[in-house]
Amino acid sequence: MTSAGDPDANAGGDDHGAAALDGEADFADPTTNQSFENALAKARDRTRLTVDDAVELLATGTERDGIDPARKEAVLEAADRRRRETVGDEVTFVANVNNNVTTACNTGCLFCNFKDSAHAFETDSDADHPGFTKTPAESQAIVEDALDMGVYEVCSVSGLHPALALNAEHHEILAAHDNPASEVNYKPPSRYATDPGTYVEQIEAMSVGGIHVHSMTPEEAYHARRGTNWTYEAVYDRLAAAGLDSAPGTAAEILVDEVRDVICPGKIGTDDWVAAMEGAVAAGLDVTSTMMYGHVETVEHRAEHLRVIRDLQDRTGGITEFVPLSFIHENTPLYRHGVVDGGASRAEDELLVAVARLFLDNVDHVQASWVKSGDAHGLKLLNCGADDFMGTILSEEITKRAGGEYGEYRSFDDYVEMITAIGRTPVERSTDYRTRRRIDPEDDPHGPELGPRADGTPLLAGSSTGGESGVESAGADN
Numbered sequence: 001m002t003s004a005g006d007p008d009a010n011a012g013g014d015d016h017g018a019a020a021l022d023g024e025a026d027f028a029d030p031t032t033n034q035s036f037e038n039a040l041a042k043a044r045d046r047t048r049l050t051v052d053d054a055v056e057l058l059a060t061g062t063e064r065d066g067i068d069p070a071r072k073e074a075v076l077e078a079a080d081r082r083r084r085e086t087v088g089d090e091v092t093f094v095a096n097v098n099n100n101v102t103t104a105c106n107t108g109c110l111f112c113n114f115k116d117s118a119h120a121f122e123t124d125s126d127a128d129h130p131g132f133t134k135t136p137a138e139s140q141a142i143v144e145d146a147l148d149m150g151v152y153e154v155c156s157v158s159g160l161h162p163a164l165a166l167n168a169e170h171h172e173i174l175a176a177h178d179n180p181a182s183e184v185n186y187k188p189p190s191r192y193a194t195d196p197g198t199y200v201e202q203i204e205a206m207s208v209g210g211i212h213v214h215s216m217t218p219e220e221a222y223h224a225r226r227g228t229n230w231t232y233e234a235v236y237d238r239l240a241a242a243g244l245d246s247a248p249g250t251a252a253e254i255l256v257d258e259v260r261d262v263i264c265p266g267k268i269g270t271d272d273w274v275a276a277m278e279g280a281v282a283a284g285l286d287v288t289s290t291m292m293y294g295h296v297e298t299v300e301h302r303a304e305h306l307r308v309i310r311d312l313q314d315r316t317g318g319i320t321e322f323v324p325l326s327f328i329h330e331n332t333p334l335y336r337h338g339v340v341d342g343g344a345s346r347a348e349d350e351l352l353v354a355v356a357r358l359f360l361d362n363v364d365h366v367q368a369s370w371v372k373s374g375d376a377h378g379l380k381l382l383n384c385g386a387d388d389f390m391g392t393i394l395s396e397e398i399t400k401r402a403g404g405e406y407g408e409y410r411s412f413d414d415y416v417e418m419i420t421a422i423g424r425t426p427v428e429r430s431t432d433y434r435t436r437r438r439i440d441p442e443d444d445p446h447g448p449e450l451g452p453r454a455d456g457t458p459l460l461a462g463s464s465t466g467g468e469s470g471v472e473s474a475g476a477d478n
Contacts, residue, residue: 027258027298029062036061036071043078043358054303057355058348067347079354079385086357087364087387091419092429092436095412095448095459096153096214096391097146099139099206102196103131105159106185107219108266110333111253111295118162121192133161133194136205147209149459152451153391153431154206156215157250163189166224166235167200174227184227199224200242207243210452212431215244218276219251222268232279240283246431247280249289249319254297255308262296263334274312281318286432289319289363293352294327294344295334302352306359313362320432321365321388324352326372346377350384357385365433370410379422388429389415392448392459411459412439412446 032052039053049057056062060071104118116131134142143154158164162185165171174186181187189195196202199216207213216224216239218232225235236247253263255270268276280287289309293302313319327343329335344352357366367388368381382389392410412428419426420441428437428450435450448454 027296027301030055030059030298030300031062032056036063040071040074040078043075043082046082046361048361049359051300051303051307054306054355054359055300057358058299058302058351060351067345067351069347072347072351075358076350076354076384079357080383082357083366083385083387089424090387090427090436090438091382091424092365092388092427092433093410093415094153094391094429094431095151095451095454096155096393096431097142097151098393099134099142099154099156101139101156101158101202102133102161102164103159104133104161104192104196106162106266107160107264109264110337110339111263111292111327112332116159118159121161121194122187123191123193133192133196135194136197136201139202140205140208143206143208143211147211147451147453150448150451150454150457151211151392151459152448152454153212153214155248155391156202156206156213157217157248158220160185160219160223161192161196162187163192164196164223165198166230166238167198170198170224170228177227180227185223186227200238203239203242203244207245212245213243214246214248214431215239216247216280217251218247218249218273219268221247221276221279222272232276233282234279236280236283236285240285244285246286246288246320247277249277249287252290252305253292254301255291255305256297256301259297259301262339270308274308277312277318278316281316285318286320287316287318288321288323289313290323290325291352291356292325292327294348295329295340303355303359306356310360310362313360317362319363321367322356322360322363323367323369324349324356325369326352328372346373346380349373349377350381353381353384353386375418379418382419382422382424389419412448413444413458416441416446 032055034052034056036056039056042049042053057075060068103116104121106118116129119125120127120129121133146154165174174180174184175188177183203213203215221232221235251267252273253260255273257269260267260269277287291305309322326349329340329343334340353366353368365388366386367390368378368386369390370378373381416426416439426439428439428448430450437449439446445458447456447458449456
């Protein structure tokens, strides 16, 4: 599940990548050999769409500038009908907590404000920073507290701390390099004020009490095998043995390397991202998929990203959901350096969700994000093809640090009130969607019942933290 304010959107970066801005690509306006009308007809007929079809639908026609309101509504209507035919009128959500282990990272992603430069965490550093590193014991305590509240999923994504290794053997391999800091981004835990432990130790610490552990992005998996010839499947096998239950398909941003070269030049490329996801599925794990959009990419890049996801699902069948993540720009290097002056428009958000529903004919679930969009617009996205509304979260650090303003948690009462206000059925679900519980709005108050320690007691009082909040405007156009 990637329900917890998904960590992909604005996670793990550093300003040292700003040099990449000098070579920023000048991406051309979209053109295709397809027409909007033909693409829409294919979508309505459930004919598998091509990348050109997706471009036409995302742009509401490439023969004209700007988004055409009438055409946009036609795309949204087709997607909402497809959603109803595919998964019905239920809106799902999960009881979860975020536990991001560390903000220490030297990757250099220009869309991110979650990170703190890793050198600032060293014992001899006098750099002031707001970041954190948690020990495995601290991670376990957070999970235990969440279990007592009825939570049954922990979502954990972190910066690429130089001292983090897969296990003790990996520490030995990395330390044996002549210059491990520059060759494999490794420094021993003794160099740091707080030892984060190993990836295996963190997963073991969080895997307690029957909770579902959703962790280890493709980027983290790459970090957990750096300096070795280990396969991604072998890495995920070891993590699964330690208690990992599923892997988030974050670190995806836009799965087109000419875009990645601009916004995250220090990150893995598209091929590695795909290989990591294939390795996770081969290890028996469910995975999710994401897209962070609204920065320097074009609609053609968005359509190509969707093709990569659909092809991966055709090969593996392991993707449980697609999570569109609208870029939060305010506190990021891309914005500070003047590369972007904002994020996606609300019309673009709606079209991205809708086209994802129509194009990803092999992925059942599409998520709307109240963390990115607020309550009213998040609920509107549920009428554009989305059927999942994230999770309770309880702690949301990544979007908040990037400039997000729509709250950090959500109670079950909030969910029931909002979902019933738009005429849909609220459903508590497990991470993998295989266990579901319809909630009767008349049963008040509402709390989780699917967790190993859940008994229906409310997690939190109604929060109304969603920025635009009031549900009376939730279905309105924007």
